[in-house]
Amino acid sequence: MTAYRFLQPLDVLFLRGNKLFGQPGSFGESLIPPPPSAAAGALRSLMLAADGVALAEFASGQVTHTSIGTPTTPGSFRLTECCLARRAASGAVERLIEPPADLFIARDGEGDDGGDDDKLSLSLLHPQPLPAGLMASSSLPRLPILGESERRKPGGGLWLTEAGFVDYLAGRVPAPTELIPVGKLWQLDPRISVGLDTEQRRADDGKLFSAQAVAFQPEIGFLVGIAGAEPPATGLVRLGGDGRGAALSSIDAAPPVTHLRVIAKAHRCRLVLTSPGIFPDGWRLPGTDSDGRFALHGVRARLVSAAVPRAQTVSGWDLANWEPKTAQRAAPAGSVYWLDELEATPAALGKLAAEGLWSEPCDHPQRRAEGFNRFSFALWP
Numbered sequence: 001m002t003a004y005r006f007l008q009p010l011d012v013l014f015l016r017g018n019k020l021f022g023q024p025g026s027f028g029e030s031l032i033p034p035p036p037s038a039a040a041g042a043l044r045s046l047m048l049a050a051d052g053v054a055l056a057e058f059a060s061g062q063v064t065h066t067s068i069g070t071p072t073t074p075g076s077f078r079l080t081e082c083c084l085a086r087r088a089a090s091g092a093v094e095r096l097i098e099p100p101a102d103l104f105i106a107r108d109g110e111g112d113d114g115g116d117d118d119k120l121s122l123s124l125l126h127p128q129p130l131p132a133g134l135m136a137s138s139s140l141p142r143l144p145i146l147g148e149s150e151r152r153k154p155g156g157g158l159w160l161t162e163a164g165f166v167d168y169l170a171g172r173v174p175a176p177t178e179l180i181p182v183g184k185l186w187q188l189d190p191r192i193s194v195g196l197d198t199e200q201r202r203a204d205d206g207k208l209f210s211a212q213a214v215a216f217q218p219e220i221g222f223l224v225g226i227a228g229a230e231p232p233a234t235g236l237v238r239l240g241g242d243g244r245g246a247a248l249s250s251i252d253a254a255p256p257v258t259h260l261r262v263i264a265k266a267h268r269c270r271l272v273l274t275s276p277g278i279f280p281d282g283w284r285l286p287g288t289d290s291d292g293r294f295a296l297h298g299v300r301a302r303l304v305s306a307a308v309p310r311a312q313t314v315s316g317w318d319l320a321n322w323e324p325k326t327a328q329r330a331a332p333a334g335s336v337y338w339l340d341e342l343e344a345t346p347a348a349l350g351k352l353a354a355e356g357l358w359s360e361p362c363d364h365p366q367r368r369a370e371g372f373n374r375f376s377f378a379l380w381p
Contacts, residue, residue: 002080003230004253006093007039007239007246008221012189012213014241018313018327028211032186033098033333034240036082036275036371037316039224042237044068044077045319046248050232059320067229071320076228079371080354081255082275084159084185085223093223093251095162096180100272101125101307102336103168104146105179107155120155120176123148124381127305127338140292142305142338157182166256169272171379185220189213211241221246223253227354258353258377260346268301270378271337276314276330277357277373278364283308283331286359286373294339297355298348301339308335314372330372338380349377 015038017031047068048058057063061070069075084096099105102125127142136143160168164178195207233250263269271285279286285303287296292303308331315327344352357373358364367373 002225002227002255004081004251005043005224005226005231005233006085006087006221006249006251007042007224007237008087008249009216009239010236010245010247012215013239013244013246014211014213016211016241018315028209028241030188030212030214032214033082033084033222035314035316036079036374037314037367038240039082039222040079040370041316041319042239042246043079043224043226043231043248046235046237047077047229047231050235071318074365074369078227078229078369079224080227080356080374081223081225082371083223085221086185086217086219087221088219091251093253095165095223095256096185096220097160097162097165097274098334099158099160100168100334100336101309102144102270103160103174105155105158106152108152120158120179121152122173122176122179124173125307140303140305144305144307144336144338159185162256169256169258169376169378171381184217186214186216189215223251225253225255256376259379260349260377262379263342263377264344264346264349266380267342268338268340268380269342270380271339271375272378273331273333273335273373273375275333275371275374276312277335277375278314278328278330278367279357279373282311282329283335285337286357296357296359297352299342299344299352301342301344303337304340305338306336308332314367328367336378353377 015030015032015034017029048055048065053063053065059071061072064070067075067077085093086096087093104123104125106121108119125144125146128145129142130136158179158181160174161178161180164174167174191211191213193209193211195204197204235248237246237248239246285294288294288303294301294303311329312332313327314330316325318325357375358368362368
């Protein structure tokens with residue numbers, strides 16, 4: 001059973017990316033959405049504190065938590081979801097989703113912020129075989145192609161409402177009214193900082209740098225799903241760089257409908273990453289052989305096409321060992337994979353969605369607990 005929590009920032013957040021930062025003149029850019037490990041670390045720290053666990057003993061492996069385990073051997077705790085969300089006046093929480101890679105947003109108009117001067121239209125990319133005589137570097141038999149009679153300006157800086165994402169998962173093209181401009185969700189706030197000399201307790205000479213803070217609107221936060229553990233229903237967590245505060249509250253939520261019976265009957269589907277994927281070759285689905293045959297947790301299919309944006313680097317800070325985590329190349333959330341010749345029951349599809357894209361035995365149990373390699377099934381229209 002999955003427990004859902006809402007994290008509402010009480011201050012600006014420093015959601016630092018994985019570029020080198022801290023040298024004189026450097027710029028610390030924030031990453032939105034942050035990797036799920038940021039929320040996982042905040043929740044696990046709160047759980048340890050609430051249960052009275054000595055943090056130093058836990059970090060050294062002397063103490064084992066019933067659900068978190070140890071820093072080297074995770075327990076049953078798993079993050080199943082971490083996404084941007086907004087809370088209505090009624091208390092209901094709605095997911096906000098960055099548009100998937102196969103959803104093309106075209107903008108016609110003079111405005112640049114999705115406002116009244118813009119006319120937005122949406123369409124889906126479709127995987128097509130290459131025409132005879134045309135060659136490409138892709139290792140898959142089909143390429144995701146946008147079929148249009150004329151070129152149009154792509155629109156950016158827009159997020160999908162949960163209703164729009166549900167339409168997308170059902171194979172429908174979301175309406176333009178289901179798009180929200182970024183400016184209505186958060187603002188970026190550059191901050192100037194100085195390095196400190198810890199011995200003399202003053203500003204260190206020549207160490208002036210900038211950091212990018214994120215100021216979310218009051219109703220915006222993060223929806224988090226947790227399996228294998230029951231975190232506190234309320235409390236405060238330290239979130240992101242500098243440990244800025246966020247209020248934790250328990251909410252009622254359910255995952256978006258994914259039409260598993262229809263997908264099993266159609267024998268094909270789309271697979272959409274909802275968190276970064278730590279995959280072989282940086283992009284290829286786990287369980288896929290050199291011929292594109294996919295087999296994982298009782299689901300068999302043929303991978304025929306993929307829309308994967310520029311790879312991102314996943315790292316982070318290891319509090320137990322007080323050192324950076326190993327940097328890994330990852331397929332970003334929103335990447336889309338098309339699976340054909342699908343052989344699976346609805347139960348097997350549900351099991352794969354619950355387990356995530358991890359082989360058994362798992363190569364990275366810590367990353368699995370942190371919520372990476374999560375996805376949603378979508379109809380292939």
